[in-house]
Amino acid sequence: MNHLRFCFATAIAVAGPVIAAPDVDVDLPTVIITGVAEHPERTADSDTSTLLSNMPGYSVAQGGGVSGLPVVNGLGDDRLKIRVDGMELTSACANHMNPPLSYIDPGQVGQIDLVAGVTPVSAGGDSIGGTITVQSAAPFFARAGEGWRTRVKLGASAKSVNDGVNASVSASAADDTTSIGYTAAYARAHSYEDGDGQRVLGSMFESINQSATLALRGAAGQLTLRAGVQHIPYQGFPNQYMDMTDNTARYANLAYAGRFGWGDFDASAYWQKTEHEMGFFTPERTGTMPMTTRGINAGYAVKASVPLQAGTLRVGNEFHRFRLDDFWPAVPGSMMMGPNTYVNVNDGMRDRAVVFGEVETRHDAHWLSLLGARWEWVRTDAGAVQPYGTGMMNAADAxxxxxxxxxxxxxxDGNLDLTALARFTPDEGATYEFALARKTRSPNLYERYSWGRGTMAMTMTNWFGDGNGYVGDIDLKREAATTLAFTADWHGGGAKGWFVRFNPYFSRVNDYIDVDVLGTFNPYMKMGAKGTLLRFANHDAKLYGVNLAWSVPVVREGMYGSVKFSGNAAWTRGTRRDGGDLYRIMPLNALLVLEHELGRWSSQLDVRAVDRKDRVDVRRLEPVTAGYALVGLRTAFQARKHLKLTAGVSNLLDKAYADPLGGVYLSGLKAQGGALRPLPGYGRSFELGMNVEF
Structure with missing residues (x-):
């Protein structure tokens, strides 16, 4: 059974499942609670962004099979700070086909944490929606005096909806001071079927991830070196105009953690390079248009935690450097895509230098506070560009x-983040938190420097899955969000007892990066479909909502095992001050979970219910989607100490539906014509999995 760690250092206070049990990276005050949404391991997942799907207020905007975009309380993608093994990774693609979470397979994840909304300044900046931190499995060490030991873990799973297969292996050899490890993960799937049994065209994928680890541990602390490579030979995106035809990434990161008489010290440095290509690779969607992107991330972070008489002082310094080149080679014989290479982003740069400090103070047995400030200097720039040509067909781009x-x-940009939090614990059965924060985010390179004004060029910049076209604005301002949040947590009965958590929030965003409408067009020249041409633009906005989570034991331990009822519900609204709803705001939704444990068996019946989405972004022509409910059933059996078997079925009733955040079905429009409709969701899927350790 997975346990959940809820980080109460923020008033939003939602966190991710602890997949394994390494030490927590951020030493903020935490409360450990079990039974919030425990479930048998879902080994058939291939997309790391789905690992947090049982958290209230969290959802995933569908991309490719391993490239979903996380959304938290209505804010997603670049509005979230995402760190993978301490690395800040940036999408090197005008369609964000390689978001940060796509660079690690679920089988390689050791721990994933989510802190939403009012995040401590030590947890990250350059974001207004929260922080997701992913750590690979912690290095394995033998006990003192045991000598060298080995550990091997194998995992395999399959799912029927897309003939998907996942496999992973990790192997380690270690004594009490040195650890050497290797992990590999493989995922492959065909295009999936919807609830009507129809193939969703162009949704197949293949992904391969490998990494090696060397860790040294001694009296002065632990030094960990990781290096790895990812290769995605192909990945279809049915809600985009393009598909991924290759993504190759290499990385290395070095981390040190030490504990001294004066406090704790953590330092890390990293480098990552991505070579990314888009085009077409499948008969399910044909075409010719090569697009190439090269991106390099590099940076470091240092942090010191110093105990005070009544709390802790944390100070730190970070630097992140990103370089981007995005160009589209000419297509021989094409009058539109030639004779020159189209230069979309030339020597794009985005550098961030950071300093921060925060003080956590325990005033007495009932009150704790957290105050922090973070300053970021952000510089962006880009070189000269060129269109395919200067003829009539390229006149707008020229x-x-x-x-x-x-x-x-x-x-x-000079960006200031401020966070203030107060926690009141009147007794053992309740905790109340009040939080206020100012968070900022500077525009990404595509928001500022995408420049093409021809319809085809504009549609190539789109990470929203909406079928529209976008152009940037050099003069975009940074986003600045002021967020007020409150969390009430009532609990009792110990680790396996009950709890109810209530969390309303309100956020006002000055200069929210949204869009202005420039014109319209017909996608794929289909007269029954309509799209809009949009320019990124600053507009004030507000987001507000409430999250609710609970867990209640129904039957305590007995002859027939134990039964628990848990779940959550979330409601969010997002609007612009000048009128209209924001894009990709999840409607009212709830997850209801009934869990049973008996000996080596653990089982779960869940229902995910989503309301009709009729508050849509009319500027983007966001489609209305109907409400639906999906039923899931899964079980796990611990056959032996080191052997676990899992089985389950998702969308048990084979419900035909469209995810409100799924965007539009572009690959279907190209092949079948007609009107542009929402992207169909996954149909019924039978899943099997096995995990072995020796």
Missing amino acids: AAARAFNARDRRRD
Whole structure:
């Protein structure tokens, strides 16, 4: 059974399942609670972003099979700070086909944590929606005096809805001071079927991840070196105009953690390079248009935690450097895509330098406070660009390139984040938190520097899955969000007792990066479909809502085992001050879970219910989706100490539905014509899995 760690250092206070049990990376005050949404391991998952799907207020905007975009309380993608083994990774793609969580397979995850909304300044900046931290499995060490030991873990799973298969292996050899490890994970699937038994075209994928670890442990602390490579030979995106035809990434990171007489010290440095290609690879969606992207992330972070008489002082310094080149080679014989290489982003740069400090103070047995400030200097720039050509078919892009090249493109932002939190614990059965924060995010490179004004060029910049086209604005301002939140937690009965958690929040975002409408077009020249041409633009916005989570024992331990009822519900609204709803806001939704444990068996029946989505972004022509309820059933059996078997079925009733955040079905429109409709969701899927350790 997985346990959940809820980080109460913020008022939003939702966290991710602890997949394994390494030490927590951030030493903020925490409360350990079991039984919030425990479930048998879902080994058939291939997308790491889905590991948090049982958290209230969390959802995933569908991309490819391993590239979902997380959304927290209505804010997603670049509005979240995502760290993978301490690395800050940036999507090196105009369609965000390689988001940070796509660089680690679920089988390689040791721990994943989510802190939403009012995040401590030590947990990350350059974001307004929260922080997701992912750690690979912690290095394995033998006990003192045991000598060298080995550990091997194997995992395999399959699912029927897309003939998907997952496999993972990890192997370690270690004594009490040195650990050497290797992990590999493989995932492959065909295009999935919807609830009507129809194939969703262009949704197949294949992904391979490998990494090696060397860790040294001594009296002065622990030093860990990780290096790895990812290769995605292909990945279909049915809600995008393009597919991924290759993604190869290499990385290395070095981390040190030490404990001294004066306090704790953590330091890390990392480097990651991505080579990314888009185009077409399957008969389910044909075409010719090569697109190539090269991205490099590099940076470091240092943090010191010093005990005070009544609390802890944390100070730190970070630096992150990102470089991007995005170009589209000419297509021989094409009048539109040639004769030159289209240069979309030339030597794009985005550098961030950071300092922060925060003080956690325990005033007495009932009150704790957390105050922090974070300063970030962000510089962005890009070089000169060029269109495919200067003829009549490229006239709009040619004029846009001349105007772009004539501009001063360097921009410098000075961003200040502030966080204040107070926690009141009147007795053992209740905790109340009040939090206020100012969080900022500077525009990404595509928001500022995508420049094409031809319809085809604009539709190639789109990480929203909405079928529209986008162009950037060099003069975009940073987003600044002021968030107020409250969390009430009532609990009793110990680790396996009951709890109810209630969390309302309100966020006002000045200069929220949304869109202005420039014009319309017909996707794929289908007269029955309509899209819009949009420019990124600043508009004030507000988001507010409430999250609810609970767990109640129904039957305590006995002859027939134990039964528990748990779940959560979430409601979010997002609007612009000048009118209209924000894009990709999840409607009212709830997860109801009934769990049973008996000896080596653990089983779960769950129902995920989602309301009709009729509050939509009319500027993006966001589709209305009907309400639905999906039933899931799964079980796990601990056959032996080191052998676990899992089985389950998702969407048990084979319900036909469309996920409110799934976007539109572009690959279906191209092949079948007609009107543009929401992307169909996954049909019924039977799943089997096995985990072995020796």
